[in-house]
Amino acid sequence: MSTTLTPIIMPKWGLEMKEGTITAWLVDVGAVIEVGTPLMEVETDKISNAVEAPDPGLLRRKVAQEGQTLPVKALLGVMADAAVSEAEIDTYVANYVVPAVATSEDDDPPPYSFADIDGLHVRYARRGLGDGVPVLFLHGFGGDLDNWLFNLDVLAEVAPVIALDLPGHGQSTSRLPGTALADLASFVVHFLDELHVERVHVVGHSMGGAIASQMTLDYPGRVASLALINSAGLGTEINAGYTEGFVAATSRRELKPLVEQLFANPELVSRSLLENLLKYKRLDGVPELLQALSAAQFGSGQQAEQPGLRLGGVGKPVLVVWGREDRIIPSSHAVHAPAGATVEVLEGAGHMTMMERANEINALLKRHVTG
Known part of the structure; x- marks a missing residue:
């Protein structure tokens, strides 16, 4: 000691x-x-x-x-x-003196930037140094890049990192390029073109994982590796009560029990988290686009697209991580990972594994992207 x-x-x-x-x-x-x-x-x-x-x-x-x-x-x-x-x-x-948080613009760059892609204004963040292959983070349905708040700075220690608010989410334009995974994957590639980024390690959570899988299938030359966290696209089952309820909820009372389903420990759901979600859901156009996206991807009470089941021939390193207590997408879908993938199912975590078990996720991602 x-x-x-x-x-x-x-x-x-x-x-x-x-x-x-x-x-x-x-x-x-x-x-x-x-x-x-x-x-x-x-x-x-x-x-x-x-x-x-x-x-x-x-x-x-x-x-x-x-x-x-x-x-x-x-x-x-x-x-x-x-x-x-x-x-x-x-x-x-x-x-003890509280160390000063960097004050100059050089030491403390703006946390977010914006770009215009295909007529949509998109918020994104870049961190990390070096000229290695960047790590691209894709959030899930109804989320935003702040879903990765425990992960970006840690991964930036070993590689450049990029995270964006997908169209219709966060602070990006409240409009979709289409509701199919191929539409969203194509948009992400156009976003990378705007940033002059040729290849990325893609990390996707939930619906973002399905987009990442589709991107790997459609644009294999742009993907160095793939990491799927509690990912959609590896089976048909999904908690339709959550997706439909999230779209319909208009008050904190309605939203709270739904958001609590995302976590193994519901006490992680703060009042501020709920208020921020409600502010987002009240933006012009957001209720309609969430309804359209939900109907296209989960409208039958099942996942409409399963690109993760077609990853077997892509020849990329694949990491699949799940929280055992996921109440949105069953952790049993991890068995559908492609042959040769690294698969980890973490106990005591729900759907938001990258938040609930950040240390383990970060260690797994660091090993994954550094080879």
């Missing part, structure tokens, strides 16, 4: 996070902490989640109190060996 003092700090989740609120400590002073131990629950304006220990140690001091709202990088607690005195910890806490 370390003899030095190790700070526990407010993490930065996503491109826009500035602060978080401590809702509950999950460990007591004196607890022996392992890497990955959930330490406390923090709520942001996007989601609630657990802060996990990046280092091992002995928890000696809780600095942040439940109910406090603190900025990114603020001191939340201190780990130290038992030999470290309380006076030394007092001095450390008193002298």
